[in-house]
Amino acid sequence: MHVYGTELRSRLLLGTAQYPSPAVMVEAIQASATEVVTVSLRREGAGGEQGLAGQRFWDVLRPLNLRVLPNTAGCHSVKEAVLTAHMAREVFDTRWIKLEVIGEHDTLQPDVFGLVEAARILVADGFQVFPYTTEDLVVAGRLLDAGCKVLMPWGSPIGSGRGLNNVYGLRTLRAHFPEVPLVVDAGIGLPSHAAQAMELGYDAVLLNTAVAGAGDPPRMARAMAQAVEAGRSAFLADPVRARDMAAPSTPVLGMPVFS
């Protein structure tokens, strides 16, 4: 797939949070064969109790030579998200930004009004915006109008592992914007969810908790990669449509008559 002029061979984007240890994170990333990992920004310890945790994290990640996609997680306003994006651009030296403007505490649902506004500002500032959005068609259109070249609708709420909550909505979005790279971001809990997203024709999936929170993160990372590949192949193979009644797969022509 191509995103903002960059060719990605892996269609699995992986988060870097919540792993039991940095070593397990690295092992999971390698098992997933991902080329893009999401990262974030937080206050640096300034030599305090936590030391330079940020620098240590970066020292672990940098040798992997991956593309990083910084997020604006935790931002609840346009101003916060725009400021965080600018700081992320300097820290990670990339124009890519996974834009999150959170509108609701319980569901971590995107504030789509703030999202569109922030996207417009950031595109004008030279960013390449990956908006974390809902499957709403109208919002998707506004984000594209704002200059986004990729859309990342949620499957279900972040960290919920519920899979694709609104398959109809995701299918409709895919059908309306056949040329736009679409990534299901958030809510994937199982490889079957990831495969389903790919079978719908989505270009990629982005997930974190499903791998990091599994008992064996590297094994789950591998399973997710296999599911994404299987789902993609299935989509390209033009699957049969579901039907209500049975249809014999064995030819009936030439059946013997015994009575």
Next chain:
Amino acid sequence: MIIVVNGKERAISATTLAGMLVELGLAETRIATAHGGAFVPRAARESCVLQEGDKVEILAPMQGG
């Protein structure tokens, strides 16, 4: 003077943001800074003058989803 760095008051003798980062041992690290709620790019840290009670945010890479 007292500067609020990442939400905590710290006694700082430097008078610029760049000087403060040297004082805190962060000059050579991978960070981004904000002063008074506005982003201060690396190139502007030298000319960013600090005053008593100013608020500075220093952010670094962290795990994210």
